[in-house]
Amino acid sequence: MLSPLSWLKDYTDIKLSPKALGDKLTQVGLSTEKIITKGNDTIFELEITPNRPDLLSIIGVAREVAAIEKTKIKYPKLKTTLKPTTKILPLEIKTDPKINPRFTGIIISGITVKESPPWLKQRLEDVGQRSINNIVDITNFVMLELGNPIHAFDYDKIEGQTMKVHLALGGETFKSVDGISYNLPKGAVVISDKDKIIDLCGIKGGYNSGTFEDTKTIFIRVPVEVPNLIRRTSLTLGLRSEASSIFERGVNAGGTVDALKRTVDLILELAGGKIASELYDLKADKFESWKLKLRIEKLNKILGYKISLKQVLQILDNLNLSPKLLKNEVECTIPTYRNDLKIEEDLIEEVARLYGYNEFPKTLPVGEIPTRIVPYFKNYKIDEAAKQLLKAGGFSEVYTYSLISEKDLIDNELNPENTLRVDNPVSIEFEYLRPSLKPNLVKAVKENRSYFKDINLFELGKVYKGPSLEKANEKYYLSGISTQKNFPEVRGILERLAKELGIKEDVGQYIDIVSEGIFFEIDFSQILEKINLTKKFKPLPKYPPIVEDLSIVLNLNIKTGEVIDEIKRQDLLIVRVSLIDEFNDSKAFRIVYQSDERNLKNKEVSKIREKIISSLKEKFDAQIK
Secondary structure (H helix, E strand, O other), rough: OOEEHHOOOOOOOOOOOHHHHHHHHHHHOEEEEEEEEOOEEEEEEEEEEOHHHOOOOOHHHHHHHHHHHHHOOOOOOOOOOOOOOOOOOOOOOEEEOOOEEEEEEEEEOOOOOOOOOHHHHHHHHHOOOOOOOHHHHHHHHHHHHOOOOOEEEHHOOHHHHHHEEEEEOOOOOEEEOOOEEOOOOOOOOEEEEEOOOOEEEEEEEHHHOOOOOOEEEEEEEEEEHHHHHHHHHHHOOOOHHHHHHHHHHHHOOOOOHHHHHHHHHHHHHHOEEEEEEOOOOOOOOOOOOOEEEHHHHHHHHOOOOOOHHHHHHHHHOOOOOOEEOOOOOEEEOOOEOOOOOOOOOHHHHHHHHHHHHHHOOOOOOOOOOOOOOOOOOOOHHHHHHHHHHHHOOOOOOOOOOOOOOOOHHHHHOOOOOOOOOOOOOOHHOOOOOOOOHHHHHHHHHHHHHOOOOOOEEEEEEEEEEOOOOOHHEEEEEEEEEEEEOOHHHHHHHHHHHHHHHOOOOOHOOOOOOOOOOOEEEEEHHHHHHHHHOOOOOOOOOOOOOEEEEEEOOOOOOOOHHHHHHHOOOOOOOEEEEEEOOOOOOOOEEEEEEEOOOOOOOOOHHHHHHHHHHHHHHHHOOOOOO
16 A cells, blocks of 8 residues: 555644654554655555555545544545436436445536546556546545545446346456456356446446546446455456455445545536436445444453553544443444454554554563363373384384275274264265274385385374264374384383383283284373373482393293392392393393492392392292303
8 A cells, every 4th residue: 555645644734754654653553664755755655454444545544643643634525415416317226235235326417528637647646546537537536545446437328227236147258448358257246237247346347338538427336345256256357456455355334425425526626517316325234333342441451551541542532433431441433444343352452552562561471370281181292202202113103094995994804884984075085084093004004015125103193983973982092013023022112101101000901913014003092091290300329330140041931021020029229130131041131239328249249149049949940050
């Protein structure tokens, strides 16, 4: 949006320098992209956010300047009463408020189409527009000034003196006022006379009803359009205009009559003519201002800072919101050009914006650290810990779809009748919610066999159990598959996971092992219920350990874990026992002795060793090598 300083001064008193004004506009949320010096004038190039279509006009920007400068806006004086001053000409208008919420217009006869005066040409040139003729220039000028798009039709070219607003069927040819032809999409809002389409509403006027040098009578239309209908047509045709940009965001529905009056005043002044009809103003709604209340207590709570009531009222008054102080709240009257002010929080934002965000003191966030887990809380650190441990064990993580096919279920011996099915699947490949992670992991192995010799994959994700929605059960599962690792290796990784999560129970009760590959699946939801992340930290021991290895011959049926447990039971000074080597019936164990209170002597360790040997011989018939 280009806003010349000279034009802004027509409507409000500006005391700030151009740079200071640009800074102020930026501070209140009206971003100034460029400030251009052009002769004796200054042009502000402003970035307008989609929620503020009122700022797509010079008056809209002037209102912001007036609010900053704490002055009142000076609106153009409207002279006409829109009453007929000559013979009334006939015109039948048929419209639908669903596609054209408001249709405002009037006929002027006896005009002279000619070149615009220098001041009007200059105003348009300052904002990047070229002059066409006095009638077209006036409609463009008023649109840029007030923010309501306006279009002038050559009345004598409207066949049958009939205008009908309707939706295009699709495929119709339309020639715009600049001579370019378009094939209209279905649903475009258009105006037709008795024989042809004469206007592409909200975007472009028609060549066959345009205003040229021979035009003597015009119909001026100031409409309200439906934003999504205009935007859809504009995108489909790749055709944008100043008018479509305004209509897409939401035009000032209450400003059509004033915009028409301003246009008529300028036409009567610059092109002559007389009003040749009553005012047409077809609408289903009144399009009046609305009330919105602001509670002072909520304002202070949301902002976290108390602005004086006097300042609050002053800011709202500067914004032309007519604040009225009630008991504990302020009632505002919202003008129709502020479509963005719908709820109380919008008013709070306006107060904060005009007060100045930089004026708020810097404070640290306040509040209490929660001690209870909120409903549906998920600790992703636990998921990450599990993933990192599996990655360290040689597995690679995969993500697969939650939807699978009936074939996937049958191939993995899963019953489709006991599986949740989507009513309207996009394809048969994505028909069922997976009851297990296995089908996708098996498929992943098959797809990667030609690229890798050894494949180790895992996934942590949701599965969906139950034959029907009423009995459905959503759970987290941790599953993996390997073409390389054996069961003891996999179990060792999972036992380490259980240890890291503080689970003392045997993790084996949650593991499902199947024959194809070395596949495992764990109900991770059950794991989450049993985790204990509370850890006890011990300081590093002050005294060094004594480490020795013990080799024994055992019956092959004796489990290593039982031997380790038996060794540990012999004395509290034994802090760690591990298997370091084995061959046939021979096993070598490393035993670590350590005290937190003193240095150990060889004599003490010898006695413990003798006790260990004696116990192993007695319980397992072990032989020392």
